[in-house]
Amino acid sequence: MNKDLLFALIQNPNLIPGIYNYCDGWCERCEFTRNCLNFKMMEEGVPDLEDAESEASSAMENLDEMFQLSMELLHQAAKDLGMELPKETIDFDSDVEERKDELIFKSQIMLQADKYSELVDAWFLDFESLLYVGVNTLKEIFDFTNEEDMLEEEQKIFDVYEIIRWYQFIIPSKLFRSLRSKVNTEESGNEFYQHDSVASAKVALVSIDRSIDAWSCFLQRFPESEDSMLPILLLLSGLKTLVEKIFPEARDFIRPGFDI
Structure with a gap:
């Protein structure tokens, strides 16, 4: 991808600014891919890794180029506004930051x-x-490679399975980001971190909600396994309550595109 192509993509009037910042990353199920610059950049700039002719080195070179172009755009935008992007701080201590993460x-x-x-x-x-x-x-249903071969009920079960599996790791990753930005907010008072903390918590809550709905569907379909699923639902419910307590503004956060 070259700079001219990237600028052309940015000029697309259908784009929703910032929609990709606080999504769940599930492009295959997203209704807003035509409105997402990040998705358009991947379409234009990242090789199809399923293509036998594509190589990992080519993909990495492409990603590096996209990063460099993005930084150029950021610097240009800051210059147009009479601003300068902050330089790396000399006070940064990787050991200290690692302890915060721990x-x-x-x-x-x-x-x-x-x-x-x-x-x-x-x-x-x-x-x-x-x-x-x-x-x-x-297990036999989940191992099917072609959903078109499934019966209607099997497709529904497979859909629920995919929801559970997708958000299984989205939840902790978004919660970590929200907590890390919360720490950064308390240390710096920077409004960006406050914004990022609340928005990331919103994505985590949406992911928890969808996971609870999915497990509830499983519970309704397989009542004989109620004893094994109830602890999972109780844990999710408790986690939701805890997130809402720590991030009371998260539910009201409006994500571009998704919540408008």
Whole structure:
């Protein structure tokens, strides 16, 4: 991707500024890909990794070029506004920052989020070969490579499975980002970090909501496994309450495109 192409993409009137900043990253299921600069850049600039002729080195070179172009755009935008991007601070201490990250990982909210991910893995390991939809086990359904071959009920179950698996790791990653930005806000008072903290917490809450809905569907379909699913739902419910307590403004945050 060259600079002219990137500028051309930016001029697209259908783009929603910043929509990619606080999404769940699930482009395959997103209704706003035509409005997303990040998606357009990937379409134009990143090789298809499933193409046998594509190589990892080519992909990395392309990503590096996109990063350099993005930095040029940022510097130009700042110059147009009579501003200068901050330079790397000489006070940055990687050991100190690493200790801050460690404290976040040990926080109650992150421990619960990580515990949820572990419970998801354990549940599917224990039950996907024991529960049936028609004549097929869950494992057999999940291993299908072509969804068109599935029966309607199997497709619904597979859809729920994908939701659970996708958000299983989105939840802790977004919570870590929100907590890290919260720490940065308290240290610097920078409004950007405050904005990022609340917005990331909003994405985490949406992910938790969708996960609760998905597990509720499983519970309704497989009531015989209620005892194994209730602890997962209780943990998610408790995590949601905790996030809402720590980030009381998150529910009201309006994400560009998604919440308008």
